[in-house]
Amino acid sequence: MNVKDNGIKLLTLLLIAVISFLIFLMRMYLRWVLVMVAASVTYGTLSCLISVRKLYFLSAASSHGALLAVVAAIPLSVTLGTIGEYYWAILIGLALTYGVGYMISKGGDPDVSTAVFVSMEASASVVAMYLVLTRYSVFTDLWAIILGDPLLTTWPDVYYILTIATITALTIILTFREQVCIGLERDCATLSRINVGFYDWITYTLLGIATIALIRVVGFVLEHVLLLLPATIANSVCKSSGETLMLSVSVSLIASLTGLYLALLIDQSPSGITGLILFFTYLITMLIRR
Template sequence: MHKGEVSMRVTVTLLITLLLVLSLSQHAAADRGVYIIVTFPSLAQEVEQLLCKGDRVDSIVPPSVDPHEYQLSPNDIVKLESADLIISTGHAPFEKRIEELVEKGDISAKLVVIWRVPGVRLVENPVTGRPNLHMPIYDPRNYIAFVKVLATELERLRPECASVYREKAAMIISSVEALLENAPRLDVDAVADTPVVQYAVEWLGVRVRIVLVPEPGMPTQPVLYDKSVEVLEDGGVAVVTKPVKSPASQELVRLAESRGAPVILVPSPSELGTIPEKLAFIVNQIRDIQKRGWVAASANLVPEVVKWFLVVGGASLAFGVLSVVVAARRLYFLAAGLPHSSLLAATLAIPISMVVGGPEYLWAALIAVGMVHAFSVLVEKGIDPDVAASVYVSATASASVAVMYYVLTRFPLQAGLWAYILGDPLLVGMEDVLVALVVAALVGSVVILTYREQVCIGLDPSSVRLAGLRVKLYDVLFISVLAAASVLLLRTVGFVVEHVMILLPGAIASTIARGMWKTLVLGVLVSLTAGIAGLALAITAGVAPAAAIGGLLVGFYVAALAARR
């Protein structure tokens, strides 16, 4: 065969092969479709309405997990690197991290941040004064703008499905526009449990004036509580996230029902169903409220205030008597580490309670007692108490971070973990009040019955042992009570202030008082005064109760040192 002819055949064969490869790769890309990553699981339902055959959508945050406390995992980064399109609300901490990775070029996907979508209008959070970035597409006008941009991005990424995307988007927009046109308007002020519900009702003439929990993780303030009551008694309504599980939601429902105010339930973004379906549910409630009407009634705020003072008073009494024994036994190294183990125990109790069953506080108490006894074993084995305390704090603090990460990324929470860190006595229920009072009664009884022996052990443990006193029994009893009280009262005072309440009342009393029983009485009075006065200061000045209580105790200690000089 002629050499030129052979060369021609080879060239033609290569061209045909190249065309086949290109054709197959195009078909493979078409079959693969567009891979979309959404940051919140609720967004997946909105995106799925538009998809063409072969498109896929995946969520970073697992269902029922609070996105505001979620942390990115290495597996999440791998998914993001494989995505064609990322949809983000753009306000949670982990979403900020995604935005940074996109800006640096580590992630090549197109990022759509909802609150930056052209046509999306933001409203102001009435408490913080800043734009509310929590689910602005709960407003149907913003939802329409979002659907248009999403359809455009999908068309760009997969032109062969452009007609499918346009047709589905047009159907969705048409149904939402009909809802906008036919929905009634209420023209009323409202109190919301969280900022998530604001967009869902303001387009219906429900003006959110107060948000009981202004941002996720923030404790409520007395001034917000008082203003919420004012709005409800002036004829306002309550807007509450459904299902009603969080302490803020439950408390707002109770406040509204006690004053005859209507409650508008807004389905949580994590609930099944698209936003148009959830908006239709809200519209039906507005129609029912208009038909029924309501008459606002005032109710006495005293029960709420009494509840606050009871829970804070119970915690103060318990920590006051415990702190005096801590000072007498010189157990400062142990007491300083207890809040760390309490935080770990409270966090561990969440998944255990969900998987095994039983109350969280019971599991937390059992875990805390077990951990503190492990610490006491280290001391008994001859390890220096300061070294043992360092190991104990390091281990429990490290474990707390690991467990908190696991819980935040795997389990739904009725109350944020920030409540355990900052304390939130204003949103406690009657169960919390009962727990605080029972703990105070048990702790007070145990300390009073064993106080003389505990002081003697602190003064001269060797002589006490020679006298036949069972020191080990008293150690086990006090350490168990201390650990259980520390974890059971953690949500009331918070991780940060608990350090102060365990350490300072006893230190102040031992600095000033002379005599065993006078020291106990003074320690309890100091703790109770700081607790009650701190709560009163928080109510009048509008500051966080835990901060006021801690600040007063530190001030008392400085005054005690000055008086001693």
């Protein structure tokens, strides 16, 4: 075992120790800690999935789709009343994500397909927000969707987010080997009898559901950051995909908990502080590599 492998294991153990210490410091704020842990595990694993599948373009589409889905779900749930906001949001968000995936599967350029959908989603989001602001009294919800505020979550929200985090993490871990193979060489994976279409469906579904479920926690503005930076940081340090997944989750966890702790100390946005911590962590890793 070389020095770098030992260093990565030591770094991971150190991160786990720091995470445990931060949880101990904030034990009186269990609800907020659980929300941030669930969000960081979700984004840490999703970030790694996006990285190995080289789907960076899709993170933009999924974030914009989540914004449109959550905002459009408000008038639909009030007007129709058949199912709740969460379920409307998931249905709309998945339809949008599958739409992007369908265009790509039919030979469309990923960047062009994403640009088309992002432009539509951004325009529709503005229309939906204007409708909600002028006809429905839900100003706080809209601010939470755009900026993110985990401190507004209730215990039912915590259970919902923990469920999404568990499903997302387990699914990615159990299918990670196949996802790496598809990301490395799609044609080779097909020849190896890997059901590429099925794993594409898993990827789009996880992205759609997770971004919708957590948009109120981290906010639309920072979802791009949290989807991309954890794995980017891990890739700059690790050699293997397994190490990258482990370190991506660890970095996401420590950034989220540190962000929450500092936000409580200085009365700031937890998601904003978390995003800055991830950004400066990336800068530090780049400087060390040089």
